[in-house]
Amino acid sequence: MKYVATFFVLFASYILLAGFQLQELLLGVLVSGVLTVILTNLVDYTIDVRFPIRLIIFIFAYIPVFTWQLLLSNIDVARRVLSPKIPLNPGIVKIHTDLQGDFAKLTLANSITLTPGTLSIDVDGEHIYVHTVDVKGKTPEENKEMISGKFNKLLGVIFK
Amino acid sequence: MMDIIVFALVGLGVLFSLTRLLIGPTPADRVVSLDTLNIIVIGIIALLAHLFKNSLYLDIAIVYAILAFTETIVFARYLEGRHGDC
Amino acid sequence: MEIVSYVFMIIGGAFYLLGGLGILRMPDTFNRIQAGTKATTLGAFALLIGVGIANPDWILKVLLIIIFIAISNPIGSSALAKATYLSCELPSNLVQDDLKDFVGGQKNDSN
Numbered sequence: 001m002k003y004v005a006t007f008f009v010l011f012a013s014y015i016l017l018a019g020f021q022l023q024e025l026l027l028g029v030l031v032s033g034v035l036t037v038i039l040t041n042l043v044d045y046t047i048d049v050r051f052p053i054r055l056i057i058f059i060f061a062y063i064p065v066f067t068w069q070l071l072l073s074n075i076d077v078a079r080r081v082l083s084p085k086i087p088l089n090p091g092i093v094k095i096h097t098d099l100q101g102d103f104a105k106l107t108l109a110n111s112i113t114l115t116p117g118t119l120s121i122d123v124d125g126e127h128i129y130v131h132t133v134d135v136k137g138k139t140p141e142e143n144k145e146m147i148s149g150k151f152n153k154l155l156g157v158i159f160k
Numbered sequence: 161m162m163d164i165i166v167f168a169l170v171g172l173g174v175l176f177s178l179t180r181l182l183i184g185p186t187p188a189d190r191v192v193s194l195d196t197l198n199i200i201v202i203g204i205i206a207l208l209a210h211l212f213k214n215s216l217y218l219d220i221a222i223v224y225a226i227l228a229f230t231e232t233i234v235f236a237r238y239l240e241g242r243h244g245d246c
Numbered sequence: 247m248e249i250v251s252y253v254f255m256i257i258g259g260a261f262y263l264l265g266g267l268g269i270l271r272m273p274d275t276f277n278r279i280q281a282g283t284k285a286t287t288l289g290a291f292a293l294l295i296g297v298g299i300a301n302p303d304w305i306l307k308v309l310l311i312i313i314f315i316a317i318s319n320p321i322g323s324s325a326l327a328k329a330t331y332l333s334c335e336l337p338s339n340l341v342q343d344d345l346k347d348f349v350g351g352q353k354n355d356s357n
Contacts, residue, residue, distance in 0.1 A: 015306075016310040017306075074264075077280070081281060086273065090276065092343045093342060114287060117280070119276065119327055122328050162252045173259075173265060173289075175266065176270040177269050177282075192269065200262050203262060206293060222314070226314070236329040
């Protein structure tokens with residue numbers, strides 16, 4: 001299955017760059033096939049039969065939430081930057097995640113970076129270290145719920 | 161007319177980032193503003209593609225995005241080695 | 247259609263401006279990274295979507311650039327934040343620091 005996954009990613013990139021034409025599709029299949037044979041030993045991800053379902057959930061459930069949070073975080077940044085005295089209460093907190101797999105953790109860390117007032121600094125096994133502009137929660141559970149609760153549940157469904 | 165407004169907004173963003181690049185007290189500040197500047201330059205290249213009606217500029221933007229990411233990672237690795245030197 | 251694309255482009259330019267202003271005004275490096283990353287990511291998205299709406303033939307390439315920025319920009323800022331934490335003195339206004347126990351050995355071993 002590693003061959004199929006590598007081929008899929010290479011072919012999708014080629015088509016996105018070249019556009020939909022018959023010649024480009026044929027050449028894309030050829031180039032992606034050759035590159036798949038060379039590159040398969042270097043990648044360590046795979047896809048299975050549930051991949052299309054995950055992709056659909058990802059597009060229709062994750063992307064709208066992500067876009068909304070990105071808009072909220074930018075309004076937050078605008079409010080902070082434009083106010084005369086910048087309101088700050090920064091700190092670095094540790095939050096726990098139960099996601100498995102590198103790609104799930106990467107997506108969670110990227111989502112945390114782009115949500116209001118937080119910036120993920122480092123990932124260590126099951127913990128993510130997050131710099132927040134405004135430390136609200138007193139206990140680790142409160143911080144976890146406030147920073148990553150929604151994304152953690154959503155990504156847990158997608159990357160099960 | 162509208163193009164001029166867009167370019168004025170983007171140009172002010174470039175100006176502020178360049179100011180931080182010049183006055184930044186620590187090397188980390190300068191690298192952060194360089195990272196921001198790279199993303200702004202990607203947008204400027206896409207705007208030039210729109211103005212000149214030439215899609216080759218978008219290929220340049222893709223290559224620039226990849227090189228900017230590599231540059232940020234390399235600078236971050238370099239800064240990690242300089243303990244307490246800023 | 248042209249008006250919609252220009253609205254997107256002006257939103258993108260405005261967020262670029264906010265990102266530059268955030269880089270300039272925030273008091274310490276971590277907050278500069280936050281303001282710069284968020285504002286310029288949304289600015290790039292909006293401006294590229296505006297360009298894609300004005301020229302519908304290019305929408306696939308524009309989507310590729312957007313996906314690449316969405317993946318690479320937060321990774322770059324995380325790497326920069328880690329490097330800042332390791333190499334610089336921390337700002338004095340931090341109220342909590344959980345990362346100290348994890349990287350405490352790495353930070354002070356060379357000097």
